Amino acid sequence: xxxxxxxxxxxxxxxxxxxxxxxxxxxxxxxxxxxxxxxxxxxxxxxxxxxxxxxxxxxxxxxxxxxxxxxxxxxxxxxxxxxx
Numbered sequence: 719x720x721x722x723x724x725x726x727x728x729x730x731x732x733x734x735x736x737x738x739x740x741x742x743x744x745x746x747x748x749x750x751x752x753x754x755x756x757x758x759x760x761x762x763x764x765x766x767x768x769x770x771x772x773x774x775x776x777x778x779x780x781x782x783x784x785x786x787x788x789x790x791x792x793x794x795x796x797x798x799x800x801x802x
Contacts, residue, residue, distance in 0.1 A: 719758060720765040728768070732777040749784040750777050 729750065730742070737743040757774055758766045774780050 719755060722765060722767055725766065725768050725771060729771070729777060736777055736781065746777070746781055750780050753780045753784055 733742045733746050733750065736746055753774060754766050754771060757770050758764075761770060763770065775783065
């Protein structure tokens with residue numbers, strides 16, 4: 719899968735601002751990358767576009783949504799195990 723050239727720089731810059739310490743927090747890279755790859759596949763796109771990136775909420779929206787999804791999944795698993 720390809721990425722529109724200026725988009726990669728935009729993502730890197732935004733990830734840098736999301737990180738409180740020097741450098742980029744690598745789990746953020748994984749969260750954003752995974753989300754965008756799946757979104758592009760769902761759109762049947764072979765290139766990640768700025769349109770897809772903005773529709774997903776840019777880095778801050780993607781990270782927030784990703785974390786909320788994972789917490790919800792953990793809550794579901796916890797309730798499932800509590801029933802047993």
